Amino acid sequence: MASFIFFLLFLFIILGGTTPAVGQSSDQSECYDWGESSESAVAVMEAESGWLSCPLFSHPSVYNYSSTQNPGHNLFWYRLPEGHDLEQPITYSSRISKDRERLWLQPALANDTGHYICMLRNLSSCSKIAMRLKVLRRDDVVPGNSCLPAVAMAATPVMIPLQQGAKVDCPDLQNANKMADGEPTVTWFHGCNKFPFGSSDRQLKGVSLQVHVMMDHYQGLYYCRVQYQRRGQTLNFTRMLNITGIYPDSLPKVPSILQPTKDKVLIVRQDKEVRLVCRGLFPYVDSPWDIWWTVDGKTVEQLNDSRFSKVKTRQVKYDYGDRQEESVLVIHDFQADDRNREFNCSVKNGRGFETRRVRLDVEVVLPSVELGCGLGVTLVLMLLLFVVYHIFWLELLLLYRSWFGTDERHTDDKEFDVYISYARNSEEETFVLSTLRRVLENELGYSVCIFDRDSLPGGTITDETLSFVARSRRLLVVVSPGYASQGSQALLELKAGIDSMALGGHLRVILVQYRPLQRQGWVRELRGARVALALVRWQGDKSEDLTSHFWKRLRVELPVRRVNSKEEGGSGKDVALMRLSSQNSTNSQTGLISNTVKHPENVYNYAA
Structure with missing residues (x-):
């Protein structure tokens, strides 16, 4: 479309037509001005040859140099120096000359920088366009300490397939041939290295660089300096090429x-x-x-x-x-x-x-807000339940047992709930009789068996001990530094309980640590079974209250006990009778215990 419009304008100019934009008069005082060329400024190195091509001929469908000569068109060049407002006609000389649509500067000087106007005119039409020329110094292009040649124009890309060969020509060499008095010479550089490059894969063929086998390290910037003679003067210009290796042509070239x-x-x-x-x-x-x-x-x-x-x-x-x-x-x-x-x-x-x-x-989008809130609430509840369980796990376990636990009195034929084994000394005996027995019987309603209280006079200690242990649901062992070291009675009770528990009976052994005890103080029978036994620690005054950790922990290990209103009266009578019986038998048992202590060999024979 743009070419067609240019062609119409050209016809108007050729036929002598006028347009409002041109404002051309019959005396040709006006000339159609195309303004400044949209192409970037032409750059030339100082002291090198350079040229300007008239942009009017960049669209051959509108202006063609050969065809414009028939209607008698003439091409004129004007110059607008830097800082001037008035166009000046160019005076041609041996340094500045015109060749067809080009204006040659051989060589270019620093003060040649400025705007240049090329005007195409005949008797009935006129067109002109401006362009800018920049003459660069070496310091404007490369650093002062660089070994690279100074080049004003951009690099020309050259693609060579890897492992293949190609011939590389210096750009604009044919233009030098037109202006030279003889054959130009070309010097090649690869970076800072001047030809020859020390490799037989790259050689000169006339003025061209012949690459026989393209390698990866042959890539990079190449420079070619063209030197020629004109009217006894040596002139030159330098061009830059960017040689890049590409994959061979034998590989597929179809896009994917x-x-x-x-x-x-x-x-x-x-x-x-x-x-x-x-x-x-x-x-x-x-x-x-x-x-x-x-x-x-x-x-x-x-x-x-x-x-x-x-x-x-x-x-x-x-x-x-x-x-x-x-x-x-x-x-x-x-x-x-x-x-x-x-x-x-x-x-x-x-x-x-x-x-x-x-x-x-x-995508199926889930309700993230609802899920997030639900997950958050669930996590909070789980954390809350975890904290509650961590703090009140004993209370929760006791509550669960009271609702769903089974009363063992209905499932076995045992006579006693608890048999208490302890060292026979005054301190532990006081703890057992005044604390453990009192709470277990009076407060919690368990039936407690204590050998020194419940055994009949005249019986055999070994047989009655084994009988009491066998008729009990729990063996409560009061562990202290003096346990099983004051005689063999406690040791006999412990061995009977552990053996019954190991043989799969319905007896469970509970350890109550009355005083702190080092591991070496444990008797041999307890050392092996300690891992499988429940241990409840008595902490003195802190454990006195029935709501203390000690009593809650002990109740978890004891049988489930439910006492209804009818059983409370009977149980009260039984407790009173047991207290009376214990008082009557105390004196008789005292003599038996003292006899056992004086003659312990009767019991040691069993232990052996």
């Missing part, structure tokens, strides 16, 4: 899609922004390439829907000429109906084309 993968379903969220990524691999070929999205067969521009937009294509990776490019399609407000749309990612270059469809599915 890396993302999205084939047959993969993307999970998206409704009413949220969705970004679909299309990533393609483009092997190097000397042809245009493209990557794009389509929605129902239309590009984003053709779709004309504000909900769809695309992010500028960007390069993700570059590897020996092969490039990975990425294009992103943004759906700003994804709707349920969009699942039925066809989203296609497509790539193409001069060798082939590929497209792939993306399948979308809507």
